[in-house]
Amino acid sequence: MVGLLLFREKVRNLFFKYDFYIxxxxxxxxxLVVLLLINGQIGYSQTVNNPFLVIGLSLICAFLSPIAIAFFSCFVVLANFVAVSIEIAVMVGILFFIMFLFHFIFKPGNTYLAALSIIFCFLQMPGCIAVVAGLIAGPITIIPIIFAVIFYTLINGVSTNFSILSSQIGTIGILxxxxxPLDILLKEDKMWGIILAIVLTICIVYWIRQMSIPYSWNIAVAAGTVSYTLILLVFTFVGNVKMNLLLLFISAIVGGVMATVYQFFVFAVDYSRTEYTQFEDDDYYYYVKAVPKIKVADTDVKVTNITAKTTEEEKRNFDESGLKEP
Incomplete structure (x- = not known):
């Protein structure tokens, strides 16, 4: 355990020292991963389906605000949708505008979580980020994660029906x-089930981790992992929605492991040394529970191995310098 704590401190110190570059x-x-996944599934436009352009946009994102990742991802999606249908691209653009509007009104932040959610959606494991989101910021993270799920659903819906859309492009009316795109969202029961599971999981995890009980974070991670699995299992069998149960269990396990790793790096405490104190002012009595953080000092220790050979060498050095043993 001490070795893990030392590793934790080294990683944290390294991050704080080089945080800008990391x-x-x-x-x-x-x-880069998000844009490559998008072009890999809907790379209909030769203009944006260009590795050099993708690398260039990724380099720009590296030095801008995280919201740039969302902006360029939407740009690449719309550019590819234009190659399918301008009308579809316009409607999807309106939906994206509404998403950005909500983002700037509520300021949920956590664009990183949204980008990671998109990646996990492409891997067919959208719930991996739910437990971590509940630990990081709670219900406010629901907004970017829901948008990420909707974002992927639109991409998947158009790519699945691309052959139909391209062959009937002249017979389908403008309306x-x-x-x-709205039909894709309204008729996708699986998406709504996943959104429901993610929302409830984030709320459950956040509610439990806020409790003043020992090992609240550990309990929150376990409860979130189990609740996400059970909610989707109920939705699968009761709602008669087809889901890959193997990927569902893998998604829950991966999400639990990610949350445990996150907890280890940001919330390592020793409940065995919990202290209780109280004090007062003119208006209130205060009862305080203090739980110390686990910290390990990474000190450099130099160890000298003493052997018979070392003793003989030291004796010879003494003799040569004129210092004789009595």
């Missing part, structure tokens, strides 16, 4: 083309 590199690779 964050920039992280944003670059995060945006039908505008409504098509």
């Amino acid at each position: 964050i920039a590199i992280g944003k670059f690779f995060l945006s 039908q083309k505008f409504i098509y």
